[in-house]
Amino acid sequence: MSDARAVVSARGLVKRYKGMCALDGVDLEIHAGEIVVIVGPSGSGKSTLIRCLNGLETIDAGSIRIDGREIPSQAREEWRLARQRIGMVFQDYSLFPHFTVLRNITLAPIRAGRLSPEEADKTARRLLERVGLGGYANAYPAELSGGQQQRVAIVRALAMAPEVMLFDEPTSALDPEMIREVLDVMRQLSSAGMTMAIVTHEMGFAREVADRIVFIDRGRIVETGAPEQFLRSPRSPRLQEFLAKIL
């Protein structure tokens, strides 16, 4: 099985909300160094899928493997430890509003015993510098623009030195200029070889960085392919329709 090389893999994933099927048998593998972009209409299950991949949702059927090891939904502690190796970035940034930028970033690595407070501090400042926020260590989230907050959120995830990063529409709450700042940071990660799963509507960006694009509709993966082929010659009518709408 190719599972051995997959950092994250889902098999036959089913997730229901009160009888409504949000995910209906999804298979997905994300290999080391690979960038998978996930697209699909609103309500198709993209966020649900991303949340299932790091155990934030309990699943109703199927399995999820992290580094080839299956972790059942009930294994809460095992999932918690797995999440320390899986970075996640949310659409609304979700920074802790009562902490400074620095404390937002250093909290988890210090509490997980990954880094000493001094190391965490140094790591955070170095990463902030890299995303162009060197001067903002002591600012509070509310004092930053959306794009700046999202870059901090990316740094917060990176500070745990994750093996894989999951992004759920990281730029869809942002103004166009800010979208660029955030995408630039994600491009940096891509050239550094980071493994990523990205839900986004930025098709230009997807074409540029993705190794594979996955189209999900009504809880099922309808089509998947390399960007060029995926965008230029979509096979399924639903994907053709979707692309016509967003391009």
Add this chain to the structure above:
Amino acid sequence: MAAPGSGAPEFAMNYNFSFAYIGDSLPALFAGLVMTVQVSLLSIVCAAAIGVVGASIRIFDVPVLSQIVRFYVHVIRTTPILAQLYFIFYGLPSLGMTLSLYWSGVLCLVLWGGAYNIENVRGGFLAVSKGLRMAADSLGLERAQYLQFVALPLGLRVSTPAMLNTSVSVLKNSSYLTTIGLVELTFVAMERSAMDFRTLENFASICVLYLALVWTLSYFVRQIEDHLHKPFRDGR
């Protein structure tokens, strides 16, 4: 004003309010005040702790415990405090659990305030956005760490006004402890009124003292509130 001897009710307009009497009462009142403060403060602190623990159990939906907490809150909120007090003081001994006057009183106030605080704190926890909980989870923080670093500092900001209300009620409810014979402020006033018939002086005095206590309590809670709000530079 009714003429004397006419048989009409006599209004006490000629009552002469004696400040000297209050002066004489001060030592006794002070002893009562100390007891009221002691019982109330201990109860308020313990009730706040119960609020935090109970609300945490509820939001993490800890099996079994969560149901017990719900039941407890429900029972306290739907029965009169006097019935609860008598249950503890007169009822529990029959079940082989005898508590002193003092501890019966404290237990009653703690259980009462705790139940209300559980709802207060839970309201605060629920006001912390789901997104932050998910962010904490995604970083691999433990539940206890989420509580300590996120839910408590953010949730308590929201719930302090309600908790202050409950604490003031605990303070005022301490006067029910008179009925089991605890020598606190109200008890002193009742006893001295019965002896000296200076009802007005006695109850006016304790009302002023209760008022002063409530003001003091509110003042300290406001200090705590200001402290909690400090990191929010941007008025959020």
